[in-house]
Amino acid sequence: MAFSTAYKKLFGLILFSFIDNLSTQAQSRFPTFEVNEAVTVTVDETEKGIVAKLNNNNNKTVLLKKWKRTLSFIETYDVNNDGYMDLVLNSDEHQSNDALIFLFEPKSSSYRELNYPNHEFSNLIITKQEPGMIISYSNAQEWIKFGFNKQCELYSAGDSQVLHDYELAIHQYQIRMYNVDGSIKSVKLENFEDKNIPIIEVKVPRLRLYNEPGYQAVSNSFVEKGAFLEITAFEGKEWLKIKYKSASETLEQWVNVSELKMDISKLHYKENNNGLNLVMIDPQSGDDRFYFCIALNNYSNKIFESYNGKIYILLENENGNKFLYPLYNTGYLKLPPQNPKDIQANKADEKWFKPGAVLDDNMVQWDVEKKQFVIFHDKSENEDVDEYPYVPFFPDGLSAGIYKISAVFMDRESHLKPLVSNMQQLKLPLKKF
Incomplete structure (x- = not known):
């Protein structure tokens, strides 16, 4: 059967419409x-x-x-x-x-x-x-x-948060309720296993106090070793609101969890030719990127093993104020003895560095979605890390400026004193790569 031109056009339009409808669906x-x-x-x-x-x-x-x-x-x-x-x-x-x-x-x-x-x-x-x-x-x-x-x-009607810190024996559950305008209506702190009011003893020589939960709110006040602090609230994993008695009154301020664990005034680099050394390699590069490179060397005559190590960052600003915060857990480490002569050697007038265990060698980069600087951390070896493989590198509230930066390794189960790396220089804010 022969089709006229008009019928061909009509048939083509119907067929095209049918196909287009199918593709749309x-x-x-x-x-x-x-x-x-x-x-x-x-x-x-x-x-x-x-x-x-x-x-x-x-x-x-x-x-x-x-x-x-x-x-x-x-x-x-x-x-x-x-x-x-x-x-x-x-x-x-x-x-x-x-x-x-x-x-x-x-x-x-x-x-x-x-x-x-x-x-x-x-x-x-x-x-x-x-x-x-x-x-x-x-x-x-x-x-x-x-x-x-x-x-x-x-x-926001309310939120909850759990704070677990086994090193300080803190296990608490907190519920905050909000007013319609977003202001906090109430904070209720609960303890696990029906314990009494949470009390913590200061075991460092001097513990610095903060007016608010953040490094920008540091005060000139301290509490001494042996003081007992009542925990009334917490913010994140690093800030505890505490109540304590001074000579004439009862006050409420904030303390930093990391500073409860380590005497921040005694965190200094000291090379140990007969033990463990934490080394930070120069983080700057020619393209203005910042690389966090740290390695652990074992100069002792015994194998070193760690199961619950943690890396902290120690910053010191131009005024001499130090800030300490946790970065991530290291997981299982096994490090055989090394000879210091094998670590650094002169070859063709150049120094070579051969680390025992590279703990990190990653660039600190800007996360656009989270609006913070992050660093890659492999979750496959550490189940405590969030499924998101990048962890925040800096805490909130740091002012712009020049800082000295060191890494700190700590493992309470190994009964070692905190290991502090050599210092490098850091300029905030970093470029947002």
Whole structure:
């Protein structure tokens, strides 16, 4: 049968429309969701990122986000209890389930991402029993609970945190509740195993006090060895709020956990030709990058083994103030004896360095998403490290300037004094590579 030109064009248009419809439907591997009675949405993955196609009067397409994780499944909930179904995008490629939340905005027929500072939604729980309430679990004991006020605006209802420090015998659980404006309403500190009020004894000669939890809030006050401090709250893993009695009154200030473990005034480099030496190689390079290179050498006549070592960073600013903070655990180390002559040798007028155990040789780099400087740390040998393989290199609150930097190795089980490396120079802020 012969087709006329007009019929051929009509048939071609129908065929093209059918194929185009199939390809459009094939783009998304997710079903169409209902926003309300009048609007539906389909989520697609494109080269630009994840997009939402709204089936309404405008048939609007909204770019949601370019997500580094693999999108596994999508759920819809009325997250903020405003009568419209919102999008919850889930990724289960890691041990924890990570989620993005996008709230539907009826006025603009669009979506906006629900963000909370310094927090990703993990192991998310949204229930119909508590409309407008979200709980995000980082693990079995730590959570952040979110709620929405009558204007459908986010406020944090409460969060929890666990502090475990076996070296100081501190095991506490803390719940903070917030007002609608974000200010702290109450802090409740609980102990594990129904222990009494948490009391800690100062075992370093002098313990420095801080006005707030951060190195920028250092005070000129100290408490002496033998003082007993009552813990009333904590912030992160490094700051304890304590109550203590002075000569005339009871005061509350903050102390640093690392400074409770080591006498910061006695942390100095001293070369030991008959024992262990921690060495820091010059971190600067010609391209302005900063490399954290440390090695451990064993000049003794015995094999050295460590099972629970930890690396700390010791900084000293231009005013002579020192700051100490933990970087990461080292895991299992086994280091045979070495001859100091084999460590450094002159070859063609150049010095060669042969370390016993390289503990780190990585660049400190800028993480755009976390907005902090991080360093790679292999989790495969240390289960205590978060699944994210990069750990923060600097704590918050450090001022810009020139610092002297040393590494400190400590392992309480080996009954060694803290090992301090030689000093190098550091200029903050670093360039953001």
